[in-house]
Amino acid sequence: MNYTDDIPVSRVELQISCNKLLNMDFASYSDPFCVLYMTGPDGNAFHEKARTETIKDTLNPSFVTSFEIDYYFEKIQRLRFAVYDSDSSKRDLEYHDFLGDMECNLSEIVSQTVLTRPLGPVKNKTNTGIITVRCEEVIACKxxxxxxxxxxxxxxxxxxxxxxxxxxxxxxxxxxxxxxxxxxxxxxxxxxxxxxxxxxxxxxxxxxxxxxxxxxxxxxxxxxxxxxxxxxxxxxxxxxxxxxxxxxxxxxxxxxxxxxxxxxxxxxxxxxxxxxxxxxEYSFIDFIQGGLQVHLSVAVDFTQSNGDPAQSDSLHYHTSTRHSQYAYAIEAVGSIIQDYDSQKQFIGTGFGAKMPDGTVSHCFNLSMTSDPTSHSVGQLLQQYYECLMKIKLYGPTNFAPTINALASSVRQNLNGHYYILLIVTDGVITDMAQTKSAIVSASGLPISIIIVGVGSANFSAMNELDSDDVKLTSGGRTAERDIVQFVPFRECQIQSQNCPGTFKAILAKEVLAEVPEQITGYMRSRGIKPGQR
Incomplete structure (x- = not known):
């Protein structure tokens, strides 16, 4: 049985509380939050799964945010709970104080219902507090x-x-x-x-x-x-x-x-x-079975930082037997979304390139014609590869024109369909303020934005856009909902390195994880029921 064939026995909810945590703040108490890590399909390396909210000024937090996990009887599912003291608005954990951690198997929690253990030592301090994990099977409720x-x-x-x-x-x-x-x-x-x-x-x-x-x-x-x-x-x-x-x-x-x-x-x-x-509470499946169509639009980064496509170290480099990282991302997402689009129409665009006439474009069609559509994932990839032969990599890395173009098109055609914009990029956004404004404006539309970061650049700024904890703001406006998901390509590579053949499934899972909830959230906010247009 491979990674994609496993069927969970059940889904469980884990509720976290702690007692007697270390106090890392001088003028007040710690501001704790908990991070859940799970091992990937290789069973070895831990990868972040989710986080709780931050609770201010307490050493005895009882977190409202719980973790839901698929439980497999036949698997060893190793978990790590790490507690931190929040010291920054930045998501990167290096900006927060570590308060201790605890590792266990999910089966231990399931079998005991309540698992209480001491947190591990921190900087030679052994009495770092206690963590309690409570488990309950999730019952389907509408x-x-x-x-x-x-x-x-x-x-x-x-x-x-x-x-x-x-x-x-x-x-x-x-x-x-x-x-x-x-x-x-x-x-x-x-x-x-x-x-x-x-x-x-x-x-x-x-x-x-x-x-x-x-x-x-x-x-x-x-x-x-x-x-x-x-x-x-x-x-x-x-x-x-x-x-x-x-x-x-x-x-x-x-x-x-x-x-x-x-x-x-x-x-x-x-x-x-x-x-x-x-x-x-209508589910994603309710809407799909009610006839909802989900459409994919792809935006490819053609800036110079990707490297010469003719050189093997370029992120755009490909051969007859090897995809570029961009193509892997497009194929992984496109192969999933195509089943939810009866017309099988994909829109392919690019940004940051110097066009054949010498102008620099931040939003152009991969087809290099007035028609941006393709009718299969294979045709979309072919347009991408052919486009590489016609343009020159240039810059800068501007997202806003692409987001605004899709948003404008959707506003003119609010037909009950839903749209996913996949942006594949290798670098730091150079129009961050404009991009935030574009996302806030698009947050009231049936749009989800997925950003896949390829290469080894520092993508920490992307977490500002993936506003899981606090809604994105721009110019005094607040986003109606969180519509952005950021996924680093290299983290999916790491998860799959010991399990050949699982990479595309892992990438697709990480990239599309938040989309069903974003779709149901939009429909609920507009009072749209399955089958309505």
Missing amino acids: EAFTMEFHGRDLNSKGLFSSSSPFLEITKSTVNEDEQHVAIYRTEPVKNTSKPSWPSFRLKAQKLCNGDFDRPLKFNIYNWKSSGKHSLFGSFTATVRDLKRGPTTDNIFPVIDEKKAHKKSYSNSGTVCLVNFREEV
Whole structure:
């Protein structure tokens, strides 16, 4: 059985919490986040899978962001959990302090349900804290819930300070140990005892894993800049309770359990449900089976930094038996997307080249004609190779013209289709400000942008565009959603080096991993249901 044939036994959700972490900050506490690494198909080298959110000023974080992983009974799936103190807005981990790590097999977590272990030593310090990983099988759910809560009379916990309440939702664990895991936190509403927290949306799987009678605990805290948030109190409810909507039954007294025994104590305020809406969470498959067409547009970097295509060290170099790195990326993505486009039409463009007439173009057709389309991956690759013979590599590396050209075309033809722009490049963007602006403008359109970085350049700036944690901004505007995925070509090479024949599958998986969620997110934001145009 090869890499692409394996069928998971199940999909599991891993929830992470830590205790007694190292304090790496002098004026406050550490700002921890956790990075999950998994071994590739070779079973040896670790590769980053995902990250949690960062929690400010705490040594005992309970992360809301969980990790979902396919579980294979017959495989050894080695995991590494590394905890860092966030010290920069940069994604590169060298800018953050390492707080310790823990390695284990996924099967250990699955079999024990709850796995608690010490973190490894850091700089000769052995007592670096404890990490707990909780595991639960993911149950397929199509429901999602939008809800809104308001608080009343949540009075300040201090004599000389005002209240800044925030709401935390936790769900009971499956192993009946009377523990809860955090699944959502609002932002604090500053300086008020009557907070109106903004509405939020949670999938049924995340909220209760499909069990509408599962106990949920709502904790209300008074936010403190020091990280030492004080608890106003809590209340419990189930999804079945909340589905009744904003009734008197869903006005909840906030109870501080430490005061509950006092005769003079009634509550620490109230929280009322003011809105609750249930929706169907349509999947990517629902939209595809409803007739959604997905179209691929490719943009190739023809700047000088790629090297002379006639020389073997060029990223554009190819022979009759060897593709260039650009062609590998185009083929890997195109071979997947072609099955979702009944017309099998691909648009091929290039940028950063000197054209036969001596002009420099930052967006031109690979066909070198007015018609940018091709009707197969093979024809698209042929256009790319023939284009190399007609143009000269030049520069600079500008993305914005290509993004704006596709966005303009899509705006004129909003027909219920979805578009993927694959940009293959070897270098650092020279029009970063314009590219950010173009992405923010395109974020409200049915577009995903995939950037594959080939070669050995420093691509750290690309992570600014792949805004998984914070939405991209430009000129005071904020992107409606994250539409960019960046993948370094060389990381896929490393993952596949001990398993010949798996490279293209690994590249395609990494490149296209976020597209289904981006598509469903766009359709949901526009209220589009499967089959609608």
